[in-house]
Amino acid sequence: xxxxxxxxxxxxxxxxxxxxxxxxxxxxxxxxxxxxxxxxxxxxxxxxxxxxxxxxxxxxxxxxxxxxxxxxxxxxxxxxxxxxxxxxxxxxxxxxxxxxxxxxxxxxxxxxxxxxxxxxxxxxxxxxxxxxxxxxxxxxxxxxxxxxxxxxxxxxxxxxxxxxxxxxxxxxxxxxxxxxxxxxxxxxxxxxxxxxxxxxxxxxxxxx
Amino acid sequence: xxxxxxxxxxxxxxxxxxxxxxxxxxxxxxxxxxxxxxxxxxxxxxxxxxxxxxxxxxxxxxxxxxxxxxxxxxxxxxxxxxxxxxxxxxxxxxxxxxxxxxxxxxxxxxxxxxxxxxxxxxxxxxxxxxxxxxxxxxxxxxxxxxxxxxxxxxxxxxxxxxxxxxxxxxxxxxxxxxxxx
Numbered sequence: 001x002x003x004x005x006x007x008x009x010x011x012x013x014x015x016x017x018x019x020x021x022x023x024x025x026x027x028x029x030x031x032x033x034x035x036x037x038x039x040x041x042x043x044x045x046x047x048x049x050x051x052x053x054x055x056x057x058x059x060x061x062x063x064x065x066x067x068x069x070x071x072x073x074x075x076x077x078x079x080x081x082x083x084x085x086x087x088x089x090x091x092x093x094x095x096x097x098x099x100x101x102x103x104x105x106x107x108x109x110x111x112x113x114x115x116x117x118x119x120x121x122x123x124x125x126x127x128x129x130x131x132x133x134x135x136x137x138x139x140x141x142x143x144x145x146x147x148x149x150x151x152x153x154x155x156x157x158x159x160x161x162x163x164x165x166x167x168x169x170x171x172x173x174x175x176x177x178x179x180x181x182x183x184x185x186x187x188x189x190x191x192x193x194x195x196x197x198x199x200x201x202x203x204x205x206x207x208x
Numbered sequence: 209x210x211x212x213x214x215x216x217x218x219x220x221x222x223x224x225x226x227x228x229x230x231x232x233x234x235x236x237x238x239x240x241x242x243x244x245x246x247x248x249x250x251x252x253x254x255x256x257x258x259x260x261x262x263x264x265x266x267x268x269x270x271x272x273x274x275x276x277x278x279x280x281x282x283x284x285x286x287x288x289x290x291x292x293x294x295x296x297x298x299x300x301x302x303x304x305x306x307x308x309x310x311x312x313x314x315x316x317x318x319x320x321x322x323x324x325x326x327x328x329x330x331x332x333x334x335x336x337x338x339x340x341x342x343x344x345x346x347x348x349x350x351x352x353x354x355x356x357x358x359x360x361x362x363x364x365x366x367x368x369x370x371x372x373x374x375x376x377x378x379x380x381x382x383x384x385x386x387x388x389x
Contacts, residue, residue, distance in 0.1 A: 078364045082296060082371040089375035093382040146382075156232040159379035163372045 044154025048161030051145060052169065057108050057203050058141055059169055064115035064196050065134055066173020070180055071119055071189050076127055077177075080134050081170035085163055087135040088142035095146020104144050106207050111137035112200030119193025122186070220331045224338025227321050228346055233284050233380075234317060235346075240291035240373045241310065242347050243366045246354035247298050248306075253355075255303075256310045257347040263314025265340040268322045272332050280319040282384055287313035289377030295370025317343075 052058050062084070069080040094101065101107075115137070118125075125133075145162070176192070179185040228234040238260075245256040290309060294301070301309070321339050322332070354366060 078368065082368055085375040086296070086371045086378075089378035093378055096379075096382045096386055155383035156376070156380050159376045159383070160232050160236070162379065163375045166375075167368070167372050 044157035045161040047154075048158035048163075049165045051148070051158075051162050052165045057112055057200075058144075060112045060196050060199055061108065061115055061137060061141060062166060062169040063173040063176075064112065064119060064193070066170040066175075067177040067189060067192060067196075068115060068119050068130070068173075069170075070174050070177020071122065071186075071193075072124060072127075072130065076130055077174060079127060080130060081167070081174065083131055084134050084138050084170065085166045087138035088145070088166065089163070091139035091142020092146035093142075094139070095143040095148075097146075099143075101140065101143045104140055104147075106204060107137070107140035108144060109200055109204035109207055111140060112203060113197050114200075116193045116195070116197025116200055120190050120197055121193075122190055220334040221338035221341075224335040224340075225342035225345070227339050228317075228342050232376075233281070233288065234321065236373045236376060237284060237288040237291055237313060237317065238343070238346055239350055240288065240295050240370055241313070242350035243354050243369065244291055244295040246351045247295065247366070248300060252303070252306060253351060256306060257344075257351065259307055260310045260314040260317070261340060261343045261347060263311045264318030264321065264343055265336070267315040267318030268336045268339055271319050271322045272336060276323075277319055280316045280323075282381070283312065283316035284320055285377055285381040285384055287316060287377075289374050289381060292370045292372070292374025292377050296367050296374055297370075298367060 052062065065080050065084050069077040072080070114133070118133070177189055180189045182188075228238055241260060242257060245253050248256070287309075291313070293299075318339075322336060357363070357366070
């Protein structure tokens with residue numbers, strides 16, 4: 001299992017150095033914007049960052065995407081989380097543009113059920129099918145966020161915070177999903193998927 | 209922050225240097241451009257950044273002369289989306305198309321870069337010089353890191369960054385269209 005895992009270090013720049021540099025790069029505009037444009041831009045980033053985290057249904061679905069990726073292994077482990085924020089942004093664009101999408105809230109609850117179920121059943125569809133499933137639900141999630149997005153003020157800071165938070169939830173799903181490499185890990189991941197699916201059922205039941 | 213207010217010598221130069229770093233729009237497009245260029249290997253890896261910085265410098269000078277182009281900010285958002293997508297897809301473009309894209313993005317970058325209030329200094333040329341220097345340093349720094357990041361996960365990480373930047377580009381473009389229309 002671990003034999004297929006790629007090497008993590010090589011070259012003169014270590015991973016730690018790169019991560020540190022990127023993290024510092026990200027911090028610069030935050031500090032600067034907070035000073036420069038007053039409260040609005042800094043608040044925009046925080047609002048955007050908190051947006052995906054606020055709703056448990058969103059968090060469960062995005063966490064499940066990462067968890068499923070880990071369960072699928074290469075290349076799903078990174079292709080799914082790369083595709084989801086992008087498709088979600090297009091869904092968000094639909095929402096911002098005011099294009100109606102019926103049953104958004106129910107679609108989101110059902111996405112939690114569906115994603116939790118495929119993990120619990122350890123389904124391994126072809127990558128294209130997995131992508132299609134993730135993309136289908138990403139549209140609902142993005143649309144729901146898009147309807148609630150603020151106006152033009154701090155649009156860039158808001159969007160950056162929004163996408164960053166979404167990606168970080170995927171990452172935490174992937175990270176937790178790495179237990180699949182432990183002796184009883186695969187079973188644990190499936191139990192986790194089952195728990196997510198049950199939560200989704202509960203959320204859906206409240207909507208009906 | 210003191211330097212931003214131009215109260216020290218070299219203030220204009222330094223605030224010009226900071227401009228590309230201090231704005232999400234600039235920083236994200238430049239980050240995506242530099243990583244994408246690094247993916248392409250020689251010679252695009254240096255041709256694209258040089259074209260970008262050159263176009264930005266030219267546009268900055270023309271803008272100082274009083275030429276105003278409405279909608280340049282939209283072009284910048286679109287460039288963020290385009291470079292993010294290309295980086296995420298690790299897509300190689302024909303040389304002419306890649307150069308055209310980078311030149312347009314550079315022109316928008318340069319134009320927007322000197323429109324901000326930071327550029328309204330007593331020594332605008334010094335500001336533009338710093339702006340070009342900052343652009344060059346940022347492009348070089350990111351590409352240098354990207355070139356050394358050969359490990360598989362780092363390569364994947366760059367593509368992830370690309371998809372995130374593209375997602376930001378989508379949201380910003382649509383928000384701008386709604387808010388600005």
